[in-house]
Amino acid sequence: MRWRRARRALTVTAVLGLVAGGAAVLVMWPQPRTAVPPAPGPGARALSAVETGTPAASADLTALIAERVRHLRAHPRDDESWAVLGAAYAERGTRTGDSADFPRAQRALESSLAARPEGNARALTASAQLALARQDPRAAAGQAERAVRIAPERWPGYPPLIDAYRGLGDDKAAGKALETLRGLRAPEVVVRFAAARLYRDRGWREDAAANLGDVVAAARSATEEADARRLLGELAAERGEPERALGWFDGALRVGPDRYEALAGRARALAALGRSGEAVRVYREAYAGRPVPEYALELGELHESLGAGREARERYDVVRERVRARDAHGVRGGLLLGTLDADHGDADAVGSAVSLLRDEAKARGASPVALDAYAWALFRAGEVSAADALYREVRQKGGRGALFAYHRAEVALSLGDPGSARRGFGEVLRVNPFVSPLVGVRVRGALAELGEPSPGGPEVTHGPAQPMTSPSPSPSPSPS
Incomplete structure (x- = not known):
C-alpha cells in the first residue's frame, strides 16, 4: 500500500510538472501576430483620391502618373488607366499651378475615349474635372451631364457637375445634384466638401463651416484635412475675422503636404492685420511654389496700397504674362485679365476689359462673379x-x-x-x-x-420710398 501511494504521488508530480512546463513553453514561445497591412504608398493614395474626387498631394499624384505611364506602355488600350492618368494630370496641374499638365491630361483622356468611345463615364468625369481646372464651367457641365446620363448611379460624376453648375450660377441645378449625390452613398467627406462649396456661394457661411469642420474630424488623409482647414480660413476671412483666418491657415500648413494655397491665404490674413512686410514675403513664397496669376495680382494690389507703384506695375505685368502662358494650355483667362484691366488699366485697357468681361459673362451664364466683374468694367x-x-x-x-x-x-x-x-x-x-x-x-x-447722414429721417436722406410693384422673393432658408 505504501508503495502504491508513493507511485501515485510520483505520477501526480510528473503530470503537474508537465503542465507547468507546457505553460512555460507557451509563455516563452512567440505567439502568432495578426498581420498588419502595409500603409498605402503614394500612388495608391493618389489613386484613391482621384477615383473619389477628393484632394491629393502633388507628390502622390506624380507617383501615380509615373505608375500609369509605365503600365500604359505595356497596355496601351487600357481605357480606365488612361482616364486615371488624365484625372491625375488635371489635379496635379491645379495643385501646382503648372498648366502644362492640362494638355497632357487632355491627350490621356482622348486616348481613353478612343479606346472606349461608348459608355466611358470615367473619362467623361475626368474631362469635366479638366474643364473646371481650365476655368470653363460650361464645358465642364456638358461633360459631367454626359457622364451621369451614362451612369446615373455612379456618384463620382456628381461633384464636378455640382461645381460646374456653381460656376454657371445655376444654384437650383447645383442643389438638385447635391441631393442626388447624398442619395448615392458617396463617402461622407465627398458630400461635405461639395455641400460646403455650394453653401459658401449661397452665403450660408455657418453651414459651410459646419460641413468643413466635419471634414477636419473625418479626413482620411492629411491633404483632405489641410484643404478643409484652408477653406475654413477663407470663410473666416470673408466674415472679416483675419485673426481666426490666420489660425486656420497655420493649421493647414502644419498638416498638409502642399503649402502654397494655405500660404497665399496666410498672406491675405497678414495684410488684413496690417503686417504688410510679412504679407509681401509670404505672397512671394506662395507664388514661387505655385505661380498662378491670382497671387501676382493680390501682391500687386498690396504693393499699390503701400504706395509702391513700380513694384505693383511689375506684378501686374507678371499677371498678363501668366495669363498668356495659361491661355496656350487652354485655360480661360478673360475673367482675371478683365478684372486687372478694369481696376488698374488706362482708358484703352478699360475698354478692352469691357469686351473681355462681356464675353466671360456670356460664357458663364448667370454667374454673379462674372456679372459683377462685367458691371464694374462698364x-x-x-x-x-x-x-x-x-x-x-x-x-x-x-x-x-x-x-x-x-x-x-x-x-x-x-x-x-x-x-x-x-x-x-x-x-x-x-x-x-x-x-x-x-x-x-x-x-x-x-x-x-x-x-x-443729414437729419430728417430716410425720406430726406434717401428720398421718398417707392411703392413695390411685386413682392421680393424670400431668401431660401438655411438647411438644418
Whole structure:
C-alpha cells in the first residue's frame, strides 16, 4: 500500500510538472501576430483620391502618373488607366499651378475615349474635372451631364457637375445634384466638401463651416484635412475675422503636404492685420511654389496700397504674362485679365476689359462673379447707367459679399445717391473691411467724405420710398 501511494504521488508530480512546463513553453514561445497591412504608398493614395474626387498631394499624384505611364506602355488600350492618368494630370496641374499638365491630361483622356468611345463615364468625369481646372464651367457641365446620363448611379460624376453648375450660377441645378449625390452613398467627406462649396456661394457661411469642420474630424488623409482647414480660413476671412483666418491657415500648413494655397491665404490674413512686410514675403513664397496669376495680382494690389507703384506695375505685368502662358494650355483667362484691366488699366485697357468681361459673362451664364466683374468694367468705362441696371440684375441672381457691396456703393455715389452709397460702404465694413488692401482704403476715405447722414429721417436722406410693384422673393432658408 505504501508503495502504491508513493507511485501515485510520483505520477501526480510528473503530470503537474508537465503542465507547468507546457505553460512555460507557451509563455516563452512567440505567439502568432495578426498581420498588419502595409500603409498605402503614394500612388495608391493618389489613386484613391482621384477615383473619389477628393484632394491629393502633388507628390502622390506624380507617383501615380509615373505608375500609369509605365503600365500604359505595356497596355496601351487600357481605357480606365488612361482616364486615371488624365484625372491625375488635371489635379496635379491645379495643385501646382503648372498648366502644362492640362494638355497632357487632355491627350490621356482622348486616348481613353478612343479606346472606349461608348459608355466611358470615367473619362467623361475626368474631362469635366479638366474643364473646371481650365476655368470653363460650361464645358465642364456638358461633360459631367454626359457622364451621369451614362451612369446615373455612379456618384463620382456628381461633384464636378455640382461645381460646374456653381460656376454657371445655376444654384437650383447645383442643389438638385447635391441631393442626388447624398442619395448615392458617396463617402461622407465627398458630400461635405461639395455641400460646403455650394453653401459658401449661397452665403450660408455657418453651414459651410459646419460641413468643413466635419471634414477636419473625418479626413482620411492629411491633404483632405489641410484643404478643409484652408477653406475654413477663407470663410473666416470673408466674415472679416483675419485673426481666426490666420489660425486656420497655420493649421493647414502644419498638416498638409502642399503649402502654397494655405500660404497665399496666410498672406491675405497678414495684410488684413496690417503686417504688410510679412504679407509681401509670404505672397512671394506662395507664388514661387505655385505661380498662378491670382497671387501676382493680390501682391500687386498690396504693393499699390503701400504706395509702391513700380513694384505693383511689375506684378501686374507678371499677371498678363501668366495669363498668356495659361491661355496656350487652354485655360480661360478673360475673367482675371478683365478684372486687372478694369481696376488698374488706362482708358484703352478699360475698354478692352469691357469686351473681355462681356464675353466671360456670356460664357458663364448667370454667374454673379462674372456679372459683377462685367458691371464694374462698364462703370469704370463711364457707362454708369448700364452698370447700375446690371447690378440690379446681379443682386437678384445672388450677388453678395463685401466686394459686390463696394462696387454697388461706388455706382450709387456716381449716380448722386449718397444714402445708398453710405449704406453700401458701411456694409463693406460690417461684412469684411479687409476684402482687399485697396478697397479698405477707398471705403474709409469715401465714408469720411460723405460724413454723417443729414437729419430728417430716410425720406430726406434717401428720398421718398417707392411703392413695390411685386413682392421680393424670400431668401431660401438655411438647411438644418
